[in-house]
Amino acid sequence: MECICNRDIFNIKIEADIAADPFWCSHCGCNLDIDDFPLSRSLKKELINWVTEYGRWLDWSTEEWLPGGKKLEVEHNSYGLLLTEKVKSELGEAYSIHFSSSKMII
Template sequence: MECLCEQNVTDELKIEGDMGGDPIWCNKCGCNLDIDETPISEELKEELWDWMARYGEWIEWDQDELLPNGIELEEERNKQGMKLTEKVKKELEGTYKVSFSPSTSARSYVNRE
C-alpha cells in the first residue's frame, strides 16, 4: 500500500481510531491509508467503518467533557478494536504486519481535571 515512507509503500499497518480519517495507518510514517485500497474483505471494511464511526462516544463534544462512564466506554471500544485487528491480521497474514493502537483520549480528560 502506498504511503509517505521513503519507499512509498508499507508492509506495516496500524489499526487506530481517529476523527475524520480511515481506520488504517502506516505504522512506519503515520500516513492515513485508504481503506478501500486495503486487501481485506468488504465485510471487514464495514466492521472497521462502524467501529470508527463510534470514535469519541465517551466524550460530550458540545461541553468538551468526558461522560461519567467515559473510561469504560473507551475501554470497551478498545477491546472491539483489538478484535477487529485480529481479524485484519488473519486476512492479511503473510502480507502485512498489523498492530493496534488503543485510544487514550478518555484518560487525557481525566488528567486535565
Template sequence: MLCGCEHSIPASLKIEGDVGADPLWCANCGYNIDIADLPLSNNLVAALSSWNMTYGEWIDWNTDKLKEDGIQLEKQFNRAGEALTEKVRREIGHIYGITFVPSTSARLYSETS
C-alpha cells in the first residue's frame, strides 16, 4: 500500500466518506488508499464500501440543494461511520492509527440554500 508520504507507507489512516473513492485515506498526505490493500475482513470491507456508497444521500444532486431531511441523514451517516471506524480499529488499530472524519457537507449546503 503506497501513499505520498516520505516512506510511501501511511502511519495513520482516516476514514472519510466520499463520492467515487474508497473511504480510507492516509491521514498525513491525504492519498486515497485502496481498501483491498488493507488486512480487513471481507465483511468489514463490504460494510465500509456499502456505507461509503450512501455518502451524499442528504443532497439532491439534481438541484444541488440539501434535502428536507438532509441534516438527519448526514447525522445517521456519521453515526454509522463512527461505528465502522471502531470495527476497523479492532481489526487493524495495532498497525495504524485510525481516525474518523465526519461529513459536514450538509451544513455547507444548508448555508447556500
C-alpha cells in the first residue's frame, strides 16, 4: 500500500475526525481506507463506531463544551487507545502504530 507521499505505509496514526476513517499516514497526514488493512470485521466496526462518536462533547455551532463534555472526551480518548492496542494486536509488527488523542481538553 502506498500513500500520496509516495512512501510505503508502515507508520500509521490512529485518530478520530469527522467523516474520515481512523487511519492516517504518519508522514504526510493522508487519510487511509480502513478496508486496506487486514482487520477483523468486528474491530473495523468498533473503529467506525468510535469515529462516529468524535466531537460529541462539543456544541459544533458555538465550539463550546457541552455539559459533561470534558469527561466524554476523556472517555473517547481512552477507548481510542484501547482500540489502537487491538489494531496492533491484529496487524502484528508489520506496522508502527500510534494513537493521537483528541486535543480539545482545556
